Amino acid sequence: MKLTADGVSWQAGATLIVQSVSLAVGAGETFGLVGPNGSGKSTLLKMLAGIRAPSSGRILLGDEPIGAISRRRVAQTIALVEQLADTIDRITVRDAVELGRTPWLSALSPWSVRDEEAVADALRAVGMERLATRSWHTLSGGERQRVHIARALAQEPSILILDEPTNHLDIHHQLSILALIARLPVTTIVALHDLNQAMACDRVGIMDGGRLVAVGPPREVLSTERIETTFAVRATICVDPSDGAHLLRFHGTP
Numbered sequence: 001m002k003l004t005a006d007g008v009s010w011q012a013g014a015t016l017i018v019q020s021v022s023l024a025v026g027a028g029e030t031f032g033l034v035g036p037n038g039s040g041k042s043t044l045l046k047m048l049a050g051i052r053a054p055s056s057g058r059i060l061l062g063d064e065p066i067g068a069i070s071r072r073r074v075a076q077t078i079a080l081v082e083q084l085a086d087t088i089d090r091i092t093v094r095d096a097v098e099l100g101r102t103p104w105l106s107a108l109s110p111w112s113v114r115d116e117e118a119v120a121d122a123l124r125a126v127g128m129e130r131l132a133t134r135s136w137h138t139l140s141g142g143e144r145q146r147v148h149i150a151r152a153l154a155q156e157p158s159i160l161i162l163d164e165p166t167n168h169l170d171i172h173h174q175l176s177i178l179a180l181i182a183r184l185p186v187t188t189i190v191a192l193h194d195l196n197q198a199m200a201c202d203r204v205g206i207m208d209g210g211r212l213v214a215v216g217p218p219r220e221v222l223s224t225e226r227i228e229t230t231f232a233v234r235a236t237i238c239v240d241p242s243d244g245a246h247l248l249r250f251h252g253t254p
């Protein structure tokens, strides 16, 4: 499903944190959002997910303003994996992932085999099935991150929004989670700090000082000039001889 930001801004007191961002992410697209610390990525993702109301402008889910859609239908459509998400202690990994099914349950559609399968598939997708009975509070940071992603997958959303999902992950799990995200047939918007990981997205948007300053294919948008202007580092582009992929190498302050 398509997700659109139509001139959205968000203000804290007198400070504009996100300024007039317009963006349309198409059905099935994987869109990477990059930008320095404090550039407004998380704030924009929260507005796109419908959990923070814009100070001005609007978010459209398909063609409908998100504010006009019931919370339940928004939750059936969009899953958000936040950056430092925590959850209450004394629940197991499976309990945490089962929470992803909440938007689909009601008196008329109680927990069923279908829900059981969605939870099992999600645990398997992030490689956490063996830890399903473990208590949440005994998990490492990376394991918690994978459980949060599993909870979002169990939700079976049409739009998946992830805020730095590879933050706490070892390199194997970084690559497997990114490959999983790229394979999912859903609209995905993912904030990333690793610009080489962003290179694998269909399109990339760059946030700088609350504005979306560039949008387009990664090789065009992540130019050495743009990286120097926005991130204040010098970059060179190297080509991997094994597959011709472009890799960025960074050289500290320009």
Ligand SMILES: Nc1ncnc2c1ncn2[C@@H]1O[C@H](COP(=O)(O)OP(=O)(O)OP(=O)(O)O)[C@@H](O)[C@H]1O
Residues within 6 Å of the ligand: 012, 017, 035, 036, 037, 038, 039, 040, 041, 042, 043, 044
């Ligand atoms: N409720 C708030 N009140 C005041 N300032 C806020 C509030 N929420 C966010 N900010 C500020 O807005 C700016 C953007 O924050 P945001 O978390 O969106 O940035 P980000 O690009 O996701 O950063 P990071 O890469 O560090 O995660 C930051 O300077 C932050 O301190």
